[in-house]
Amino acid sequence: MNEFELIARLTKSLPTNKNVLVGAGDDCAVLDLGVPEKLILFKTDAVVEGIHFTKETPPEKIGRKALARCLSDIAAMAGTPTAALVTMALPENFDAEFVAKIYDGLNTLAEKNGAAIVGGETTTNPERILISIALIGTVPRGKQILRNGAKAGDAIFVTGELGGSLAGRHLEFEPRLAEARWLAEHFSIHALMDLSDGLAGDLRHILNASKVGAEILKSALPISRAAKLRAKENSAAKPAVVAALTDGEDFELLFTIASKDAVKLLDAWKKKFPKLKLSCIGKIVAGDGILIRDKMGSHKFNAHGYVHFT
Amino acid sequence: MNEFELIARLTKSLPTNKNVLVGAGDDCAVLDLGVPEKLILFKTDAVVEGIHFTKETPPEKIGRKALARCLSDIAAMAGTPTAALVTMALPENFDAEFVAKIYDGLNTLAEKNGAAIVGGETTTNPERILISIALIGTVPRGKQILRNGAKAGDAIFVTGELGGSLAGRHLEFEPRLAEARWLAEHFSIHALMDLSDGLAGDLRHILNASKVGAEILKSALPISRAAKLRAKENSAAKPAVVAALTDGEDFELLFTIASKDAVKLLDAWKKKFPKLKLSCIGKIVAGDGILIRDKMGSHKFNAHGYVHFT
Numbered sequence: 001m002n003e004f005e006l007i008a009r010l011t012k013s014l015p016t017n018k019n020v021l022v023g024a025g026d027d028c029a030v031l032d033l034g035v036p037e038k039l040i041l042f043k044t045d046a047v048v049e050g051i052h053f054t055k056e057t058p059p060e061k062i063g064r065k066a067l068a069r070c071l072s073d074i075a076a077m078a079g080t081p082t083a084a085l086v087t088m089a090l091p092e093n094f095d096a097e098f099v100a101k102i103y104d105g106l107n108t109l110a111e112k113n114g115a116a117i118v119g120g121e122t123t124t125n126p127e128r129i130l131i132s133i134a135l136i137g138t139v140p141r142g143k144q145i146l147r148n149g150a151k152a153g154d155a156i157f158v159t160g161e162l163g164g165s166l167a168g169r170h171l172e173f174e175p176r177l178a179e180a181r182w183l184a185e186h187f188s189i190h191a192l193m194d195l196s197d198g199l200a201g202d203l204r205h206i207l208n209a210s211k212v213g214a215e216i217l218k219s220a221l222p223i224s225r226a227a228k229l230r231a232k233e234n235s236a237a238k239p240a241v242v243a244a245l246t247d248g249e250d251f252e253l254l255f256t257i258a259s260k261d262a263v264k265l266l267d268a269w270k271k272k273f274p275k276l277k278l279s280c281i282g283k284i285v286a287g288d289g290i291l292i293r294d295k296m297g298s299h300k301f302n303a304h305g306y307v308h309f310t
Numbered sequence: 311m312n313e314f315e316l317i318a319r320l321t322k323s324l325p326t327n328k329n330v331l332v333g334a335g336d337d338c339a340v341l342d343l344g345v346p347e348k349l350i351l352f353k354t355d356a357v358v359e360g361i362h363f364t365k366e367t368p369p370e371k372i373g374r375k376a377l378a379r380c381l382s383d384i385a386a387m388a389g390t391p392t393a394a395l396v397t398m399a400l401p402e403n404f405d406a407e408f409v410a411k412i413y414d415g416l417n418t419l420a421e422k423n424g425a426a427i428v429g430g431e432t433t434t435n436p437e438r439i440l441i442s443i444a445l446i447g448t449v450p451r452g453k454q455i456l457r458n459g460a461k462a463g464d465a466i467f468v469t470g471e472l473g474g475s476l477a478g479r480h481l482e483f484e485p486r487l488a489e490a491r492w493l494a495e496h497f498s499i500h501a502l503m504d505l506s507d508g509l510a511g512d513l514r515h516i517l518n519a520s521k522v523g524a525e526i527l528k529s530a531l532p533i534s535r536a537a538k539l540r541a542k543e544n545s546a547a548k549p550a551v552v553a554a555l556t557d558g559e560d561f562e563l564l565f566t567i568a569s570k571d572a573v574k575l576l577d578a579w580k581k582k583f584p585k586l587k588l589s590c591i592g593k594i595v596a597g598d599g600i601l602i603r604d605k606m607g608s609h610k611f612n613a614h615g616y617v618h619f620t
Contacts, residue, residue: 003432006406010413014427015420019392024429031393031428033448034345044354044395044444046433082329083341085354087397087442096316103320110325117324118341119334122313123356127437132397134354134444138343 025209026146027076027193028137039144041079041137045070049128053171059098060105061171062131067106069196070135071113071175072251076194077146078184079139080177081115087132089125102131113177143184145192145255150210154190154256154284157265160277162199162250163243164226170249179273180253187265189257195250200290200301202254213287216301218294221245222279245292245301256284335519336456337386337503338447349454351389351447355380359438363481369408370415371481372441377416379506380445381423381485382561386504387456388494389449390487391425397442399435412441423487453494455502455565460520464500464566464594467575470587472509472560473553474536480559489583490563497575499567505560510600510611512564523597526611528604531555532589555602555611566594 011024021039022030028041047053047066067084074081086106090099110117115135159176176194183189191206199221207214218241227243238246257265262280269278285291290301321334331349332340338351357363357376377394384391396416400409420427425445469486486504493499501516509531517524528551537553548556567575572590579588595601600611 006404006409006432009406009410011429013417014429015417016426016428017392017424020426020428022428023426026429029393029395029428031446033343033350033392033446034348035343036346038344040343040350040446042393042395042428042444042446044397044431044442046397046399046431046442048399048433048435050436051434082327082343083339083352085339085352085444087354087356089356089358089440094316096319099316100319107323107325114327116326116330116333118326118330118332118339118352119321119324119336121354121356122316123358124361125358125435125438125440126360128435130399130435130440132354132356132442132444134352134395134442136341136343136350136352136446 022146027073028079030077030144035138037141038138039141041074041077041139043070043073044132044134045073046130046132048130057171059101063102063105064109065171066131066133067109068173068175069251070133071177072194072196074135074137075175075177075180075253076192077139077144078180078192079137079144080181081113081135081137083116083118083136084110085118085134086120087134088120088122089130090122091126091128092124113175145184145189147191147193147206148209150191150206150212150256150284152212152284152286153259155259155262155280156214156216156256156282156284157278157280158195158199158222158252158254160250160252161222161224162195162227162252163240163247164224164230165247165249167226167230169226173251175251176253179276182272183255186268187257187261189255192253192255195252195254196248198246198248199250199254200245203290206254206256207288207290213285213289213291214282215285215291215293215298216282218292220279220281222277259283332456337383338389340387340454345448347451348448349451351384351387351449353380353383354442354444355383356440356442358440367481369411373412373415374419375481376441376443377419378483378485379561380443381487382504382506384445384447385485385487385490385563386502387449387454388490388502389447389454390491391423391445391447393426393428393446394420395428395444396430398430398432399440400432401436401438402434423485455494455499457501457503457516458519460501460516460522460566460594462522462594462596463569465569465572465590466524466526466566466592466594467588467590468505468509468532468562468564470560470562471532471534472505472537472562473550473557474534474540475557475559477536477540479536483561485561486563489586492582493565496578497567497571499565502563502565505562505564506558508556508558509560509564510555513600516564516566517598517600523595523599523601524592525595525601525603525608526592528602530589530591532587569593
């Protein structure tokens, strides 16, 4: 049983109440706590030594990454972060300087994004550092964007470049908060999420939630320099296009929009965010699953994105 | 450096914003998100295999305990829980049945207390299970009770009985949510917290936050049957009174109230909660630290409550 199968089983019958608009299964939970013009976003995310960072990772970057991942989930709802709690599980012989530097990285990114750090907890995890961030954010009522709104005919977009994140970007990426809010304000975005487990795997979440399929144009995939370099230098590595489809930790935005709005969006985007690539990589189709279209035709893409526990 | 020294260092200069009424240092963070009549409570708490439970602990009780600890912190602010996220870090060879039963225990307690489970995350922690709960709650504006309001002359109360929790109670305790809300509604409670690290250690948090001291009447301490039994059966164990002062995981309420209200409170409590003991264990005094008064006079109590990392 992998991570997704376990989650599917566990989330089948969770307790709910009148405050819950969106429970398990989207980038954040969405709560209505009675704020007149806003809904509350709620998310946790953990990083673990040996999995999401190594003993050699600079501590500031560990803290930065821990929070950035969670901020990316707030972006994936077109929200704004408000306050975070930090749970730090540490071996008993922890180095206080190292831990303080983890906080430095975390605090700096929080401050930059207007998020408060309102406490948390330290506990013991004897073998390795684990950091879990819990984050509250807000989104204007009606402006939250879920995964279940993609429609056949929609154009599919991604920000930035994909693949090869582990070469360094995973420690330095910018959560796309401003970009997502701008999208929600100016366009009717049908479905939105952030890329954490790889384009193919993550796109499937939108497809399953929206009960549609997708056709991806291979030549339109924005492949990162890091993924190309890795494929070139190491013949045993994934081909760059597969890296772009399946590497995890891109933390870019993936969204769909009516195809009639696609050109207008691309024009407005170039003016607003001239430094950040926006690529139309394909379209939503009736059916299910992912087709990859290249010069040879369309092929079912069956490989999963990055799946934990496999 | 122990847990409390580390926390003191890390929480010195955390980023904040206009939404934060209470940040690190109380039982929960308190946020003003613009709900007209309510403030938002925010808390995380983690349990770790080998520390807060063992390989032999029934999985339902592990899940129950993980959530109950967090609920107890909401009680410590006189609040009501709304929604929780569950982060479960699991070894790669996890048993899906076992994990499902952890959720069963957690879901049952959530439902009983009106809290929704709105998602969470599974990740890998190769050597042991770690469960972190993030919880959002609410409290009527002005009714939140912090740790910093104790005044010289106040009577000090605890609910239930203290010590010996590890004999079983730590897996089965009831978070004192209804009791705390009733106290906040009907009395002017000056300071309130829940007991997690042992009475002496936790009382010091109130004393330090309120800049006062306390005199505890040894004979008034409500010592649990479990603590008495353990002291009797094992001559190497702590004396029962020391267990009541220093054992962790009681998860009872500790609070102070003007001494003029003490008798009225005790009378009303007996009618409202006839099955739950309420004990006046001493008084708040000017100065600092804890004095224990017995037949021989008053003694400084220097031992700490349960401190992680020592």
